[in-house]
Amino acid sequence: xxxxxxxxxxxxxxxxxxxxxxxxxxxxxxxxxxxxxxxxxxxxxxxxxxxxxxxxxxxxxxxxxxxxxxxxxxxxxxxxxxxxxxxxxxxxxxxxxxxxxxxxxxxxxxxxxxxxxxxxxxxxxxxxxxxxxxxxxxxxxxxxxxxxxxxxxxxxxxxxxxxxxxxxxxxxxxxxxxxxxxxxxxxxxxxxxxxxxxxx
Numbered sequence: 001x002x003x004x005x006x007x008x009x010x011x012x013x014x015x016x017x018x019x020x021x022x023x024x025x026x027x028x029x030x031x032x033x034x035x036x037x038x039x040x041x042x043x044x045x046x047x048x049x050x051x052x053x054x055x056x057x058x059x060x061x062x063x064x065x066x067x068x069x070x071x072x073x074x075x076x077x078x079x080x081x082x083x084x085x086x087x088x089x090x091x092x093x094x095x096x097x098x099x100x101x102x103x104x105x106x107x108x109x110x111x112x113x114x115x116x117x118x119x120x121x122x123x124x125x126x127x128x129x130x131x132x133x134x135x136x137x138x139x140x141x142x143x144x145x146x147x148x149x150x151x152x153x154x155x156x157x158x159x160x161x162x163x164x165x166x167x168x169x170x171x172x173x174x175x176x177x178x179x180x181x182x183x184x185x186x187x188x189x190x191x192x193x194x195x196x197x198x199x200x
Contacts, residue, residue, distance in 0.1 A: 002048035005061065009038050015086060017061055019046065028061030029082070032090040037063045051082050058082065066195060069167025070094040077126045079119055087112050088123075095191055098162035101127045131161040156182050159190040163198075172198055 005028070007021030017030045017038060028046055038044050046061030047068045060082060062068040067089055074085035074097075088097065091112045100108035101124055109120035156177060163173045176197045180190055 002050055002059065004045050004047045005059075006045045007043065009040050009042055009044050012038060012040055015090065017044075017046070019044065019061070026059060028059045029086055030061045031067065031086055033067065033093060034061060034063040049082075060086065066094045066166055070097055070165070073127065073130075073165060073167045074123065076130075077123050079122055084114060084119070087114055094166050095162070095188065095195075098165040098191065099188070100124075101131070101165045102158050102161050104128075127165055131164045155185075155187050155190060158187055159194060162187075162191050163194060166195070168198060 005019050005021055005026050007019040007026070009017060010020045010025060011018035012035055015029055015032070015035075017028050017035060019026045019028060028048065030046070034046065044063075046063065047065055049060040049062070049068055049071060051058040051060065060068075060071065062071065071082075071085050071089055074080050074088060075082065088109065092100065092108055096108065099105070104124055106117070106120050106124060109115050109123060110117055159177060159182070160173050163177075173194070176194045177190075179197065180193055182190060185193070
């Protein structure tokens with residue numbers, strides 16, 4: 001099982017990156033977001049997801065763990081395969097995907113080539129269900145909750161939901177959000193700062 005592959009970028013094609021590691025060239029399917037961080041001839045580390053079927057063994061490479069977690073989360077939605085998940089994450093960053101799910105923004109998903117209305121609705125529905133289950137039992141006990149400020153509570157809940165969409169667990173999310181000034185920061189900045197702390 002691969003966790004990551006580190007090597008020199010030898011080729012870049014649409015949705016494909018070749019990494020040479022110890023004389024072996026690995027072909028990894030990749031999002032446009034990941035490809036935008038790479039240059040031929042330079043070293044790179046890509047986090048790997050393996051898709052093994054009877055007739056294929058495909059590798060998917062991601063520039064960071066957030067994107068890999070989002071990819072895996074999308075694969076858990078019925079009817080979404082690796083190609084569709086790759087297309088979605090080529091059109092939207094993990095943060096944009098999370099915000100689309102929170103706000104029920106179907107347009108972000110239907111704008112992706114090959115993603116129709118039916119599958120986009122299923123993604124929103126199933127990921128919202130997952131968010132509700134994961135965030136329902138969270139106890140932040142932070143200043144936003146204690147102060148009783150509803151906007152703080154709402155932002156805290158939305159930030160937690162976004163992080164769930166990105167594949168983080170209750171145990172990972174709660175301590176990080178307790179460290180942030182929820183009332184002073186806009187939602188996207190809360191998510192960005194939380195991700196920085198969790199990726200370390």
